[in-house]
Amino acid sequence: MQQASSWFFELQKIICDRFEQVERAHADSESAAASKKTRTTRRAGLEGEGGGGIMAKFKQGAVFEKAGVNCSEVFGILGEKAQGSLSSSKELPGLEQDPRFWAAGISLVCHMRNPLVPAVHMNTRMFWTPIRCWFGGGTDLNPAIEFAEDTEHFHAVLKGCCDRYSPGFHQSCKEWADRYFFIRHRNRPRGVGGVFFDDLNSGDWERDFAFVKSLGIAFLDSWLPIVERRQTMAWTDSHRETQLAHRGAYVEFNLIQDRGTRFGLETGHDPDAVLMSLPPLASWP
Numbered sequence: 655m656q657q658a659s660s661w662f663f664e665l666q667k668i669i670c671d672r673f674e675q676v677e678r679a680h681a682d683s684e685s686a687a688a689s690k691k692t693r694t695t696r697r698a699g700l701e702g703e704g705g706g707g708i709m710a711k712f713k714q715g716a717v718f719e720k721a722g723v724n725c726s727e728v729f730g731i732l733g734e735k736a737q738g739s740l741s742s743s744k745e746l747p748g749l750e751q752d753p754r755f756w757a758a759g760i761s762l763v764c765h766m767r768n769p770l771v772p773a774v775h776m777n778t779r780m781f782w783t784p785i786r787c788w789f790g791g792g793t794d795l796n797p798a799i800e801f802a803e804d805t806e807h808f809h810a811v812l813k814g815c816c817d818r819y820s821p822g823f824h825q826s827c828k829e830w831a832d833r834y835f836f837i838r839h840r841n842r843p844r845g846v847g848g849v850f851f852d853d854l855n856s857g858d859w860e861r862d863f864a865f866v867k868s869l870g871i872a873f874l875d876s877w878l879p880i881v882e883r884r885q886t887m888a889w890t891d892s893h894r895e896t897q898l899a900h901r902g903a904y905v906e907f908n909l910i911q912d913r914g915t916r917f918g919l920e921t922g923h924d925p926d927a928v929l930m931s932l933p934p935l936a937s938w939p
């Protein structure tokens with residue numbers, strides 16, 4: 655378990671360092687000083703449980719309007735509501751007798767200043783209970799204004815990562831993402847999809863863990879080239895209006911449907927850390 659936890663915190667540092675590089679590269683003379691101060695970090699603990707984590711936030715930069723890169727390692731007793739937030743709990747009939755749990759993971763969401771740069775989400779995690787342990791996670795692209803070549807690039811990088819783990823695995827993960835990241839009450843996808851997996855326990859922990867690590871790096875390769883391609887493009891007020899409306903639907907999904915949001919709140923996580931996925935501004939009709 656410690657090996658997995660250490661990796662998630664290492665990946666957090668890798669990602670934050672890359673994000674800071676992107677900010678510095680695109681900061682003009684007027685915004686350079688502000689961009690250097692976009693990142694803040696703080697440690698967060700849990701009420702009534704063990705563990706905690708590190709929250710890293712980027713705000714009001716030249717590239718990131720708001721981004722959160724959070725990492726945590728927590729343990730305790732899994733309440734009934736939290737058990738219902740885990741798909742694996744349905745396969746763990748002994749959990750009600752021994753509801754101990756341990757979990758670690760990294761979760762990030764990026765909302766971008768330029769409406770032509772797509773928002774993105776990524777998380778990877780490991781859960782342990784006395785019954786079994788498993789990995790889960792995924793990433794999905796959320797453009798307000800879609801460019802076909804960006805969507806193609808994003809999926810191609812993820813396909814290579816998944817299929818190196820197991821031929822055909824990408825198709826399963828892509829279809830799962832399409833089902834999961836679907837806003838049911840609006841009958842529309844949240845974005846253009848990506849990959850999603852849960853309950854990953856093939857019996858070869860090292861192999862499964864290696865895949866989870868590779869997905870964390872593949873996320874950077876799948877998304878940052880898109881950021882570089884779109885960040886310098888000119889945008890209009892109309893683009894901004896489209897972005898804010900798209901964010902409104904994103905908020906609805908995260909508050910109404912997302913299992914990770916429910917699990918975080920029901921296990922005593924810092925609400926600010928759990929809700930860091932929400933954009934700074936959004937609009938509704």
